[in-house]
Amino acid sequence: MTAAERAERTRAADELCVKAFASTGCPDTGVSLVAVGGYGRQELAPFSDLDVVLVHDPDVGMGDWAGQIWYPLWDSGANIDHSVRTVEEVLEQADADLRVATGMLDVRHLAGDPNLTLRLRSAVLNQWRRDARTRLDDMHELVSERGRMTGELAHASVPDLKESVGGLRDATMLKALVASWLVDVPHADLERCRVALLDVRDALHEVAGRATDRVAPEYWEEIAPLLGLADGTAVQVHTRGLARRLTHLSRLAWRRAEAVQRQPSATGGRRPRLETVAPGVAISFEEIVLDKGANVAGDPLLLLRAAAEAAERDLVLAPQTAARLVREAPDLPDPWPVEARDLFVRLLAAGDGLLGVWETLDETGALERILPEWERVRLLPHASVVHRFTVDRHLVETCIEASTLIRRVARADVLMVSALLHDIGKGQLTEHCVAGEPIARAIAVRLGFDAREIELVGDLVRWHLLLPETATTRDPDDPATVELVTAKVADREELELLAALTEADARATSEKAWTKWRASLVRTLVRRAAAALSDEPMPDDDGVEIEIPERVRTDPSSVSVVAQPSGDGPATDGSRITVVSGDRIGLLADAAAMLALQKTSVRAARAWTQDGFGVSVWDVAETGLDDILLRQRLEAIVDGRIDATERLLRVAPVKLEPTVAVRPDASPRATVVEVRSADRPGLIHVVCRALAQMDISVRSAHVSTLGPQAVDVFYVQEAAAGALSEERAASAAHAVRQALVSAFSAPGTN
Template identity: 40%
Template sequence: MANGEKVSANGEKVSSGASDLVRARDQLLIEAGGPEGNGRNARLDPEALRQAMVDLFELWLTTKGHEVGITADSGLAIVAVGGLGRREMLPYSDLDLVLLYDDVDPQRVAEVADQLWYPLWDAHIKLDHSVRTVPQALRVAADDLTAALGLLDARHIVGDEGLSTLLISGVRRDWRAGIRSRFEELIAQTETRWRRSGEIAHRAEPDLKNGRGGLRDIQLLDALAIAQLTDAMPGLGPEVPGGGLKQAHRRLLDVRTELHRVAGRARDQLRAQDADEIGAALRIGDRFDLARTLSDAARTVSYSTDVGLRTAGNALPRRGLARLRRVPVRRPLDEGVVEHAGEVVLARDARPQRDPGLILRVAAASAQTGLPMSATTLNRLGEDAPELREPWPKEALNDLLVLLGAGRGTVDAIEALDRTGLWGRLFPEWGVVRDLPPRDAIHTWTVDRHLTEAVAQAGALSTRVARPDLLLIGTLLHDIGKGRTEDHSLVGAELAVSIGKRLGLWPADVLTVSAMVRHHLLLPDTATRRDLSDPETVNMVVKLLDGDPQLLELLHALAEADALATGPGVWNDWKASLIGDLVRRCRMAMAGEELPAPESIPAELRRRAEAGGVHVDLEPGEGRYHHVVTVVAPDTPGLLSDAAGVLALHSLRVLSANLTSVGESAIDTFVVAPRFGDPPDPGLLRQELIRAINGELDLGTVLARKEREAGGTQRSPYAQAQPRVFWIETAEPGRILLELRAEDRIGLLSRLAAALADAGVNVSWSKVVTMGSVVIDTFCLDLGASDTPQRRAEIEEAVLSVVPPQQPKKTSEADTENGSTSVF
């Protein structure tokens, strides 16, 4: 070609000018269907695009190197590290290069470096560069752990290959020789990175490169393999769920490649607004399908990293007095199970081929002791252990209960079994919920991880029930029906029957576990949606449970474990008191005792109500930070809105509200929690409530200003939840329950009450439950003969007009830089 032009792998002309390199890269992205693509050209998949990028940059560097005199006998060499060194060049990755030289005039080296770097800088290609002799580069690697890890990926591009070989072999030799003294620093650096970037599998907007389970961890495993402390794929081959570490690596790379292509720039953090587009481009599905794929890949990498670090630590040569210590003793833990070198392994005489229950004994020993299961042991069990016959032997069921009742150790043990395919062998139904992302914003974990977290919580509650075995099994299965189009409680109840029979439970116990799964939402839903003083509420629950007090007891404990495993703030003192009150009333009904009547109004409050005027009292509540505010005032439209607004004005978060009328006055009782500090003086609350009632205090304007000062609507990192309204029928004609699920905002209850008042709706009572950043507010409305679909639609529109809407998808780069995060 004329003028030094070459032809790239895709047929494009590439000259030695870096601007041509950029144009060729952009053309590749167009042909790959990138941001400027028209979609009519054949689309390169992410792996092919990465290879094309590698070929393109190598061609340019080779051409430019020859042009400036970097030849085989020049004493100069270009070495690539980073993405180009690993042959993982992403569309907008930094170009990491080292110019090596030996016995070359420094002035000549500087001229060559300028001829290499300046064209790249002029073309706005991000460049990380250095110019060194081989000894200098080795010293840098010896002094800087990050530089050493980067140089382990070094690869010769052009020039004196002998120089490149000296560097690459020297770095790897020194790495192997010095790993013993650097291992603790390597662990500390890795844990710091994990704390800073979080877990990819359970992060709303994960860092694909630096997060736990990301690409940096795969590079860490490669570094340990180069040090000859472990192999590059410890513990997980292609036969395990998800295809093993190699497949997980490719999936992470593919998503990050597509993220670069969609964003049009280098990016490591996958943001919510890009998730649907990336999922569709990779033919994975929507953002939930993408989240599931990433969770699977990241948890596979995390497990492999744990195994790799543990194996490497055990393989390190001992030093000092440690050399004189005897070989670690094999301590028996159970039949065929021993502890060795800090891991749970098989005894020498164990025969997995003849012992199908060995898998559960190993896992139970691991959960109880907190010791990890050896990857070699898990692989051997996967290859040799036969299937458990159905129904399971009693010993196997007992080992399962030991595993489930071990608290926090349960989570790690089940995770290890699941990543290696053994848990799915015991519970084939688990595949549907494995890595399934939550659809509700208040959930922290994937569905399968939520189940194991709930079991860990239930273990701490086992002494509160007469059948802790059923509590553990029912908790493990309570969401097993998710991931299907039907009601997950009904599907799960059917699955629980087949699983219970497989486990060898008695028929009556199978029915109890199935009922636990079917009704696991009954108590929290009823306690937060219904009037507990209404006998019909209690009778409904008792009837659904067939009057079974044991089932009621199990559901009570399951409700707490489920909430504790859902996310921060979901279980709180107020919710506990609501469910506890409902359970107490149901027990009395089941025992044939007379249900308590609604609490009578204290004489002093009744006297104040009859006397008229405005009164405000503030007293300590049941929780440490809870307070009870009682408002007595003339029963006028908008009183609830005014009272709730005054509370919000003083940063008092309303946890519940109870409304009662006495003659011409209303008695509103609020359970509140200060967002910070101590509550205000009740006299001040009274003064401002009077001003609000008289129209002298514009609460709408003041609350809006307070919200702006607090940073908008204070939206959570999961702020993609669509606000929803549910209508729930009652036994009384014309009386209906309106339940709102939405993100919280300052003064939300005040706004809702005002919207209902403006719509001409009479609110008989209300319940407010705050779970983290999400509220579930239930209002009992007296609509009478006006209860029509059209009337309900009007009320729903009025309510939704004052709640935070679903966050719109942002398109501009400026918006995405400063926008709030959200679950994808």
């Protein structure tokens, strides 16, 4: 199946149409026969219809010839889709129906008055370009609705070469977008994919013996020899790869078209404005690009930082930016530093924004550098028809589903990495859970996880089918059923991670994989297994004693701030900041505000009371911090010269609301309040301030940032010491949650 064969079919059809026009006595002027749609583009498949329009001037009298022209075409056995219209009627129909409008963009002269055809083509194009801005929303909705109905050609089990997302209809829409002059699309790339998909459709027609665009599973093998490919699997990989590239081009073009539509129509010759959002990363025209002066050659984290920012903000990661970073940025060290892993987890947990960014990383070759094991599952079809997507897309969809469940688990980072890798063993000769475990463990080592975390990732990949298989095939009332789970799951932390992964995996598979019945069975099994597993209490210590600075001992109202590198030698990774002052309610909130105003990213923190002094130790990502400047800022906050609450910038609203829980059995001496929320600047300050306003003392704090989620545990007491009453604890939890919702759910500035 080649372009030459399509050209020959088009030539034969053109000859047939010209003869039909000449045989019926049509006037030489004021009338023309034109081809539109696929026939206009000269893309006839073996069983394609001939889409033709007989166009005439209004003053041309319509004789018998207007109806007789179709008889020779019918007699030839051709399938024709025909109409008779004036130029004005064509424009009216194109204005009323987008499908007609896009088909008429490819109008091609066949016979009759060429000047009339030229007028028609000019009028259609002028109308399209004039009205393009006002029709973009309808165009995009048409594309989206088609996608909802037919799925994605790159991933659907029974794809439609024409109507599925990434199919020939999308290629036509891209050409229409380009014709509008609003956006551009890489022409050579678009044509390469479109022509290759036409070859696949021609082969499909040949093996099916009829006009069809849906590739049933049995057709893949038969198509292979017609395309010169080894087997059906090779045809699938070839076809789905073309479709994925078209999908990427289409999504990028639509995002850019929408951005153009939101901008004033007259922007003049102004240069794009850069808005810095992270080191080396900026926003320009709603796309993530490199900032001015970005240290491309010296920053191995720049690619991950740009990807995470794009996904979290649901913006386009400019392909040119990703491609340049692939070419010029240094490789990540092995193992990855903590900041690299955090950026990777933020990317995975970004929700819907992950998909487009992941596609860009894949299409630009960035995934080969970040995660070379991805090639194992790239475009790999699932053996089961229950799956909606190919393996690689399923893994991305599982991450998107898992991002909505991170409030349920303490280790969001482990959950997100396990979601990405749970099917990484697919395509191997052995059972994929078994094959995937060592691959996942090796990746976890490279990502820089510690021994416990590597064990968790490996176990989650190994046993990710344990809960659904056990819940649906065993008697839930039999103690042996619970024992089957507890024999393989180490503790409740691993169980809660496995439960979240199970739900995310099922939801990403299909609606049938996570029905109410299945969900109920799994959740019942999880509750019983959790009851059977011991739950270790939270740590309840007062920290390690430090030497109290003399100036603070002399004047407890003063503050001491010391910033030191957190590692040894040139390989330091962040700083450790120690804050000491006389113990008082609100001190921890002020210290947190100091760091938030400094725009310092807190990785972990501990706070305790020592000999009547308040001590807090903060591990942060930044290096080279000036402890004198930090102390001056803290003093200004303490003295009231800086209103931290007013000064702290609001950030983009979070998608998931925070959870605040009281753990009554975690400590005999204090009340434990656990906060799980999106990691945001000022988060710790908001929590501590809410507690201070209730005259509640934070005796100890254990703060951890795990990718996009902060899991913060606060040991609190009444000001006069002692744990909170049940009613008081509930009020404190409610106050903290309301403070977080108020601070981070309102629209803000980035």
